[in-house]
Amino acid sequence: MTEKKLIGVDLGGTTIKFAILTAAGEIQQKWSIETNILSDGQLIIPDIIESINHHIKMYSMEADQFSGIGLGSPGTINAKEGTIKGAFNLNWKNEVYPVRDIEAGTGIPVVIENDANVAALGERWQGAGNNADDVVFVTLGTGVGGGIIAGGQLIHGANGAAGEIGHVTVDPHGFMCTCGKRGCLETIASATGIVHVARDRASEYAGDSELKIMLDDGQDISAKDVFDLAKKGDDLALIVADYVCDSLGFALANIANSLNPKYVIIGGGVSAAGDFLLKKVEKAMRANEFATIKDSTKAKLASLGNGAGVIGAASLIKVD
Structure with a gap:
């Protein structure tokens, strides 16, 4: 059985960074897109879905080859409910539902966390934290x-x-x-x-x-x-x-x-x-x-x- 991959998404006010990784944390592909905060940030989640789907297709892969998508975002995160509030640099004035929407759009499970916390996890796992x-x-x-x-x-x-x-x-x-x-x-x-x-x-x-x-x-x-x-x-x-x-x-x-x-x-x-x-x-x-x-x-x-x-x-x- 082929080991399933991971997708990491780092959502910032200027760019959105993506990577496909092995289960051991090795980056195999990475790319980024501009963060479009126009129209109260309503295009951000559709852009994430489109970019993930496009790259999965480009690399001749299928959704079931991935264990999940991890998303780091600014704002107040409710990981249990899968929601984000108060991400003002993304122009999100109201609560958004990235877990629900990205799962529906990609067919892959999604977990979210605060952006500073995911950077801490990254340094701990593969960086200076050993x-x-x-x-x-x-x-x-x-x-x-x-x-x-x-x-x-x-x-x-x-x-x-x-x-x-x-x-x-x-x-x-x-x-x-x-x-x-x-x-x-x-x-x-x-x-x-x-x-x-x-x-x-x-x-x-x-x-x-x-x-x-x-x-x-x-x-x-x-x-x-x-x-x-x-x-x-x-x-x-x-x-x-x-x-x-x-x-x-x-x-x-x-x-x-x-x-x-x-x-x-x-x-x-x-x-x-x-x-x-x-x-x-x-x-x-x-x-x-x-x-x-x-x-x-x-x-x-x-x-x-x-x-x-x-x-x-x-x-x-x-x-x-």
């Missing part, structure tokens, strides 16, 4: 997201909000967050937060700095610019990078103190700063961890990049 039972994943992008795996299981919490690492308070008197609180990690360690910190620090800085010149000239800067300049020894950029990494390390240390994961994995676009970022974050973590955690929890950079979502989504399918 398939450990206890892993915390934090993703530093436009915002800060996360996923927590304990005892081999995703932690969802009473209302599905577990793993919202971006809303851990690190500075009660800090910047206002979109969530309504002050000093959330997201306001400091996200790509947008880092730029905000840089502008704030530049307004009080009087020394010699290329970053200061760029900001005073009104140039648009990115988180990458800040870390690239910090690596070159730019004084203001180092002040910003140290504050960002100290804040991130402080938050991750307290999460590690609470959960004692084997790995704390840092992913997302900001993690492209690499070992420079990791070493600074590790230093801050060690300063705020107690002895047992220091001995048993390791910080690592994510290794799967954009592939974490489709791999983690596919891992939602329980293979018999």
Whole structure:
């Protein structure tokens, strides 16, 4: 009997990524399409169905050759009911029913989960997590997201909000967050937060700095610019990078103190700063961890990049 395949779908506001994988998690084919959020996002689910059916036919396969489709999506997920609410970047103002609709359109069983959680599952299964039972994943992008795996299981919490690492308070008197609180990690360690910190620090800085010149000239800067300049020894950029990494390390240390994961994995676009970022974050973590955690929890950079979502989504399918 031929082993059945898995399909992973990573639904984002700009692109939808797809992959066909073996049961062991090896990607065999992958592709992506643009996310069409027009008409209140009503075309997104039909586009997913059409793309899956087209590629199954293109690869001369049949629906019964697949164990299932795993879908990672933004928004509030009700995995039991197969629904998504509040995915505003997809223009979904009302509740949608992807499990019902995609199953009907493809003839393949579907499981859904939050996008940050599936990225955590992906890194745990095939990436930096080495398939450990206890892993915390934090993703530093436009915002800060996360996923927590304990005892081999995703932690969802009473209302599905577990793993919202971006809303851990690190500075009660800090910047206002979109969530309504002050000093959330997201306001400091996200790509947008880092730029905000840089502008704030530049307004009080009087020394010699290329970053200061760029900001005073009104140039648009990115988180990458800040870390690239910090690596070159730019004084203001180092002040910003140290504050960002100290804040991130402080938050991750307290999460590690609470959960004692084997790995704390840092992913997302900001993690492209690499070992420079990791070493600074590790230093801050060690300063705020107690002895047992220091001995048993390791910080690592994510290794799967954009592939974490489709791999983690596919891992939602329980293979018999």
